[in-house]
Amino acid sequence: MNILQELENFINEFNQDNNEEFSIDSIRIEFSKQHKKKKLDGIGKWEKLQKNSNILHKLKNRLGVDEVTSVMRLEKHNIYYYNSNKDKPKYRTATMVIFGLKQYHKSPPPHHIVSKVLSILNNVTNIDICLDIPYKPKIELLENYFTLKQFITKDGVSTDTHYINNTNASMIEKIVIYDKALKNGLDCVLWRIEALISIPNIKVLALPLQEFKRITDLLKGIE
DNA sequence: AAACGACCGATTGACAGATA
DNA sequence: TATCTGTCAATCGGTCGTTT
Numbered sequence: 699m700n701i702l703q704e705l706e707n708f709i710n711e712f713n714q715d716n717n718e719e720f721s722i723d724s725i726r727i728e729f730s731k732q733h734k735k736k737k738l739d740g741i742g743k744w745e746k747l748q749k750n751s752n753i754l755h756k757l758k759n760r761l762g763v764d765e766v767t768s769v770m771r772l773e774k775h776n777i778y779y780y781n782s783n784k785d786k787p788k789y790r791t792a793t794m795v796i797f798g799l800k801q802y803h804k805s806p807p808p809h810h811i812v813s814k815v816l817s818i819l820n821n822v823t824n825i826d827i828c829l830d831i832p833y834k835p836k837i838e839l840l841e842n843y844f845t846l847k848q849f850i851t852k853d854g855v856s857t858d859t860h861y862i863n864n865t866n867a868s869m870i871e872k873i874v875i876y877d878k879a880l881k882n883g884l885d886c887v888l889w890r891i892e893a894l895i896s897i898p899n900i901k902v903l904a905l906p907l908q909e910f911k912r913i914t915d916l917l918k919g920i921e
Numbered sequence: 922a923a924a925c926g927a928c929c930g931a932t933t934g935a936c937a938g939a940t941a
Numbered sequence: 942t943a944t945c946t947g948t949c950a951a952t953c954g955g956t957c958g959t960t961t
Binding site for chain 3: 731732735736767768781783786787788789790
């Protein structure tokens with residue numbers, strides 16, 4: 699079975715058993731281009747991003763800026779890979795990033811293309827699982843259990859975006875809570891709770907969804 | 922059989938300084 | 942100013958032996 703299908707099944711089963719609505723928003727995969735590039739090129743046309751493009755700047759935020767040498771984009775999709783120089787002088791390692799899988803203002807990357815990318819790379823190192831709720835989450839309740847960090851812009855303006863950088867759950871690197879409607883200009887009230895989950899071994903698929911649910915329940919006001 | 926990793930070498934790209 | 946050129950960084954493909 700395809701990796702994407704396995705991930706989706708895993709989450710869907712959890713959702714059914716727990717009356718939950720978790721979705722995948724992003725997927726990241728570290729890989730070596732040596733034996734994959736040819737197959738990836740077969741999917742479609744990859745274009746190099748301009749040095750000054752702001753997508754590139756955004757993407758660099760999540761990796762060490764220094765080790766990113768260039769970024770390739772698959773046509774007009776939210777599917778990219780970063781080239782890295784951390785294995786210098788081989789320049790073979792790259793990180794695939796597929797994002798915006800759960801969004802409302804634009805259509806997400808086509809499912810069959812995402813599926814194809816995953817079946818070529820045959821791995822997943824990192825995924826973001828999210829839950830959207832139609833009201834503002836009870837962030838105060840979380841403060842009893844976690845250390846929260848509020849996002850402050852460069853100009854010193856504090857925003858309604860909050861982070862938990864230490865979640866106690868080893869596979870959950872970070873939690874982000876933000877105003878999704880504001881971010882995407884939606885005409886409704888919508889907040890997103892997002893967990894950045896690392897997957898040490900895709901062959902032993904286990905996602906800390908129960909741990910994530912504990913946090914989303916608190917944010918819904920269920921103590 | 923298919924995927925993988927180490928090694929080699931050829932080609933392309935980015936950038937700076939020299940030249941016209 | 943526009944073009945050329947040298948240098949080093951970045952990228953990619955091929956082979957070959959090893960793992961899965």
